[in-house]
Amino acid sequence: MSPPLVVLERLRKTYGSGSAAVEALRGVDLTVEEGEFVAVMGPSGSGKSTAMNILGCLDTPSGGDYIFRGVRVSSLSRDERALLRRRYLGFVFQGFNLLARTSALENVELPLLYRGETRAAREMRARAALDAVGLSGRETHTPSELSGGQQQRVAIARAVVTAPAVLLADEPTGNLDTKTSHEIMELLTSLNRDRGITVVMVTHDANVAAWARRTVRFVDGLVESDVRKEAACS
Amino acid sequence: MLLNALLVAVRAIRRNLLRSFLTILGIVIGVSAVIVMVTLGNGATKAVGDQISSLGSNLILVRPGQRMEPGRDSAGAKSFELSDADALRGQLTSLRAVAPVASRVARAVYGSETWSTNVAGTTNDYFTAGGWSLAAGRTFSDAEALSGRAVCVLGETVRKKLFGGTIPIGSEIRLKGFGCEVIGLLAAKGQGAMGMDQDDTVVMPIRTVQRRITGSTAVGSFVVSVREASAVARAKDDITALLRERRHIDEGEDDDFMVLDTKQIANTLSGTISLMTGLLGAVAAVSLLVGGIGIMNIMLVSVTERTREIGTRLAIGALEREVLLQFLIEAVVLSSFGGVVGIVLATAASWALAGLLGLPFSVDVTITAVAFLFSAAIGVLFGLVPARRAARLDPIEALRRE
Ligand SMILES: Nc1ncnc2c1ncn2[C@@H]1O[C@H](COP(=O)(O)OP(=O)(O)OP(=O)(O)O)[C@@H](O)[C@H]1O
Ligand SMILES: [Mg+2]
Numbered sequence: 001m002s003p004p005l006v007v008l009e010r011l012r013k014t015y016g017s018g019s020a021a022v023e024a025l026r027g028v029d030l031t032v033e034e035g036e037f038v039a040v041m042g043p044s045g046s047g048k049s050t051a052m053n054i055l056g057c058l059d060t061p062s063g064g065d066y067i068f069r070g071v072r073v074s075s076l077s078r079d080e081r082a083l084l085r086r087r088y089l090g091f092v093f094q095g096f097n098l099l100a101r102t103s104a105l106e107n108v109e110l111p112l113l114y115r116g117e118t119r120a121a122r123e124m125r126a127r128a129a130l131d132a133v134g135l136s137g138r139e140t141h142t143p144s145e146l147s148g149g150q151q152q153r154v155a156i157a158r159a160v161v162t163a164p165a166v167l168l169a170d171e172p173t174g175n176l177d178t179k180t181s182h183e184i185m186e187l188l189t190s191l192n193r194d195r196g197i198t199v200v201m202v203t204h205d206a207n208v209a210a211w212a213r214r215t216v217r218f219v220d221g222l223v224e225s226d227v228r229k230e231a232a233c234s
Numbered sequence: 235m236l237l238n239a240l241l242v243a244v245r246a247i248r249r250n251l252l253r254s255f256l257t258i259l260g261i262v263i264g265v266s267a268v269i270v271m272v273t274l275g276n277g278a279t280k281a282v283g284d285q286i287s288s289l290g291s292n293l294i295l296v297r298p299g300q301r302m303e304p305g306r307d308s309a310g311a312k313s314f315e316l317s318d319a320d321a322l323r324g325q326l327t328s329l330r331a332v333a334p335v336a337s338r339v340a341r342a343v344y345g346s347e348t349w350s351t352n353v354a355g356t357t358n359d360y361f362t363a364g365g366w367s368l369a370a371g372r373t374f375s376d377a378e379a380l381s382g383r384a385v386c387v388l389g390e391t392v393r394k395k396l397f398g399g400t401i402p403i404g405s406e407i408r409l410k411g412f413g414c415e416v417i418g419l420l421a422a423k424g425q426g427a428m429g430m431d432q433d434d435t436v437v438m439p440i441r442t443v444q445r446r447i448t449g450s451t452a453v454g455s456f457v458v459s460v461r462e463a464s465a466v467a468r469a470k471d472d473i474t475a476l477l478r479e480r481r482h483i484d485e486g487e488d489d490d491f492m493v494l495d496t497k498q499i500a501n502t503l504s505g506t507i508s509l510m511t512g513l514l515g516a517v518a519a520v521s522l523l524v525g526g527i528g529i530m531n532i533m534l535v536s537v538t539e540r541t542r543e544i545g546t547r548l549a550i551g552a553l554e555r556e557v558l559l560q561f562l563i564e565a566v567v568l569s570s571f572g573g574v575v576g577i578v579l580a581t582a583a584s585w586a587l588a589g590l591l592g593l594p595f596s597v598d599v600t601i602t603a604v605a606f607l608f609s610a611a612i613g614v615l616f617g618l619v620p621a622r623r624a625a626r627l628d629p630i631e632a633l634r635r636e
Contacts, residue, residue: 058549058630079553085629086551097546097633100539101249111550113238158550 003070005166005198006032006055012063013050024050026221032200037192039209040202042218048202049170055200056091056168057081086114090159092169096151098143104130104154105139111162129161133187149180160191166198173208185211239556243563254568256532261572261609262579264525268605269580271518275511277593279504286500292463293363294470295494296456311490313452318480325476328469330461331359334453336443342396342436343408349395353409353436355443363459371403371418374439382441384414389435390422412446466495522605526612533616538635544624545632557625565617569610577602
């Protein structure tokens with residue numbers, strides 16, 4: 001049997017030091033299997049984003065272990081972690097983080113560029129990814145020419161264009177209205193169902209969390225509850 | 235990897251056209267200011283040298299006072315007398331011509347035309363020593379020279395200004411209120427160094443100038459021509475000895491006059507111009523610095539945006555060295571593009587200006603290289619250092635920067 005996709009063991013993260021130190025994560029244990037669709041909820045400041053950033057290898061933990069497909073991430077070098085992000089991880093930010101004044105197509109092509117894909121392959125896959133998020137025809141638009149929902153779709157297209165093992169999304173619908181949120185959730189669900197991409201998503205919105213088959217609640221830097229939907233499992 | 239980094243860098247340049255343009259502009263300004271100034275300064279120095287050596291190697295200039303340097307002139311030194319010229323000519327047989335010169339700027343008037351020009355009072359030896367030939371008319375007769383008659387020989391520029399197309403021999407021009415008959419015309423010599431017009435002159439017998447214009451018997455300088463170029467050094471010693479004797483300078487005392495051959499004149503004048511070139515160079519260095527600060531500014535202002543960009547790239551899976559390579563390529567492309575544009579512009583501008591000012595044009599490779607490298611170094615340094623700092627961060631740190 002293959003190891004779980006992601007294992008967090010007593011994961012700790014402390015910001016600052018001395019009396020000003022903030023313990024954002026105080027020993028989180030969590031296992032995510034391949035193909036899951038997980039929603040992460042919890043009050044503000046409970047450490048959701050901190051945990052997501054560590055899962056995305058964007059940040060380093062202060063203690064405990066993060067094991068990705070059997071590989072201890074803390075034993076990897078900076079470059080090896082970059083390669084891990086490049087090959088297996090897709091990250092969607094609440095604030096999109098698209099390159100300004102850069103067309104949607106070029107934004108989506110970017111990860112492929114770093115993977116050394118040929119020009120033709122880059123363009124084909126980027127177009128397909130934009131098409132999959134319902135943005136064909138908007139390839140040449142720059143972020144400032146797109147709505148918030150459209151920008152988030154570009155960001156999702158950028159995250160999944162490399163066919164990652166897992167898509168990490170930190171409040172992907174946080175800046176979007178209900179209708180647009182609904183569309184984004186349909187998109188994430190289909191990516192999970194049809195392409196087998198594991199999705200871990202932070203949200204404050206119970207309606208959004210309802211799309212997931214498993215909900216993990218963070219409180220005060222710890223996992224408070226971990227609920228699987230029976231119906232989805234059967 | 236290099237090809238991809240190049241593509242990424244070119245896209246980044248295209249994406250920030252304004253910033254790229256301003257960076258290039260800073261480098262263009264710095265590089266071209268330095269090159270133009272130095273090229274013109276060098277041209278001026280060379281022009282003066284060329285012109286003076288073109289006078290021939292057997293010319294000697296004698297002036298009262300010591301040292302011909304910026305900030306010091308002959309004011310206050312005892313001037314020469316006409317009898318000194320007679321003595322030099324009479325006693326030193328190695329001299330072919332000794333022309334005493336007393337000159338002033340005066341306004342020449344003919345009909346309704348006026349023209350301010352340099353009036354040189356001298357003898358016929360002046361034409362010999364200065365290598366002037368006549369286009370028309372004649373030089374001074376002995377009687378005219380001796381009695382100081384109001385006759386004159388016009389330079390080509392003065393003739394053109396006062397008479398237009400006609401040949402004015404026999405006409406009378408007015409100078410400082412007295413009438414003066416034109417007896418000859420000098421053949422044009424053309425423009426000299428730095429736009430100095432040698433043909434802008436009126437030559438008269440020295441006694442006339444002394445009596446009617448300067449109002450004193452002082453002689454400003456001697457222009458001496460030596461028969462043999464090889465005898466110049468010897469002639470200088472002879473002139474010095476004779477003048478010391480005539481001016482009653484005791485042994486051990488310094489000369490109160492100068493005897494300069496063409497090489498020395500060229501050197502002192504070039505010295506003055508070198509000083510000016512230095513000054514221009516300083517101005518240029520300031521432009522270079524201003525250009526550099528401009529580049530610095532643009533680079534630093536965009537650090538926040540670029541830090542976020544770097545964070546995004548890292549988050550997507552770019553390696554630190556890939557990001558650095560991109561920024562390095564970007565900076566090098568912008569800097570060298572700016573440098574090349576600056577060099578081309580500056581070369582064209584100095585060429586045009588040199589033509590306009592009548593200066594020889596030559597490219598100073600060292601200065602060009604220094605200006606280019608300095609600007610490029612600033613461009614690369616300030617493009618790369620903030621990028622390096624950002625690329626070392628955890629991606630989330632870079633993304634959090636506001
Ligand atoms: N860069 C940082 N420096 C210092 N403290 C931080 C930093 N980032 C987060 N924190 C602190 O760590 C704790 C957890 O923050 P985190 O962003 O993970 O919360 P969150 O669950 O994502 O909250 P929200 O729902 O508001 O996004 C908070 O107390 C926060 O103040
Ligand atoms: Mg958060």
